[in-house]
């Protein structure tokens with residue numbers, strides 16, 4: 001059996017930034033307009049006035065300070081309240097492919113691997129901008145990669161499930177090198193007119209090169225073990241899909257066609273699931289808390305990460321032991337833990353152990369134990 005290693009990582013960060021203050025100003029302007037338009041219904045008790053959002057609430061509840069997005073003009077326009085991403089011709093690169101390509105090129109450069117040496121491209125993300133052909137095959141073609149490619153979706157856990165899939169294929173000998181790409185356009189499936197969630201998500205793309213460990217040319221992270229788990233829940237859900245047009249009234253703008261969640265329930269149910277998952281994975285690998293030099297967690301909520309860090313390490317994580325990037329990027333779904341890994345791993349000494357963990361809709365949780373080499 002072969003061993004696998006992460007030899008390259010790349011992050012594509014969109015140029016447009018939205019601070020909490022700018023986001024809240026746009027939302028509140030929208031709410032004021034809506035309340036003015038519906039003043040009679042509100043006065044008659046037939047409609048509820050929209051409440052204002054607050055930058056203080058957002059920071060305290062989530063730890064998020066800003067987010068990057070592919071377009072901010074529409075999101076910040078109270079008349080629009082969604083990103084404006086014009087349709088592209090079928091023969092032009094799709095948005096996800098373009099974002100994924102930038103991250104992939106950075107990951108390939110870091111690994112010292114050419115696109116032609118890649119045998120597998122997985123585009124693992126929360127949503128794919130079309131049903132087919134697979135975005136992964138488009139990325140494969142645009143890069144000039146070999147082998148085969150496919151899309152997968154396990155919401156926030158897409159990247160870690162992709163890592164396990166690629167690692168297992170390397171172990172079995174069916175491929176030598178894979179690219180796991182995570183282009184996340186969360187802004188396009190977020191309801192920016194809902195104050196309960198309008199602050200949660202941002203856009204980004206990440207990519208990892210995963211190679212047979214004996215082929216690695218540079219310092220890398222050997223993949224010691226991967227573990228995935230799922231448990232069905234409706235607490236994070238999006239009902240958009242191709243059956244929409246088969247239903248009467250399908251043209252109406254339904255709230256459940258965007259991201260929906262019961263955040264409190266998710267918080268309460270996912271935390272113990274993740275803590276138990278990581279503890280079980282570490283125990284199975286004979287890894288004790290003191291053996292772990294770094295935790296790269298899913299980036300949804302600072303309080304959640306503080307709790308998991310304490311549970312896993314048995315103490316408050318020291319600064320830098322459990323790096324968060326959510327204050328800058330917000331929740332970027334599957335890409336969050338990979339951004340944290342890409343930006344906060346190069347300093348680890350050979351032999352140091354770390355753990356990547358993602359969790360979210362499904363529910364789903366995926367963990368990867370890695371060891372610094374070289």
Ligand code: CO8
Pocket residue numbers: 052053054055057058061062126155156186187189190195196197199201236259261262263264266267300301331333359360361
């Ligand atoms: N401004 C001011 N007040 C607000 C706002 C706001 N923006 N939003 C809510 N409030 C109010 C509420 O109305 C409530 O008021 P009241 O007490 O009067 O009812 C009060 O503040 C408290 O609200 P909450 O109970 O909702 O606040 P929480 O402390 O629970 O914080 C969070 C909300 C931050 C959402 C928190 O619950 C959380 O982070 N939960 C975990 C969520 C999570 O991790 N989800 C994972 C989702 S990601 C995923 O799985 C990927 C999905 C696929 C990607 C989709 C891309 C779009």
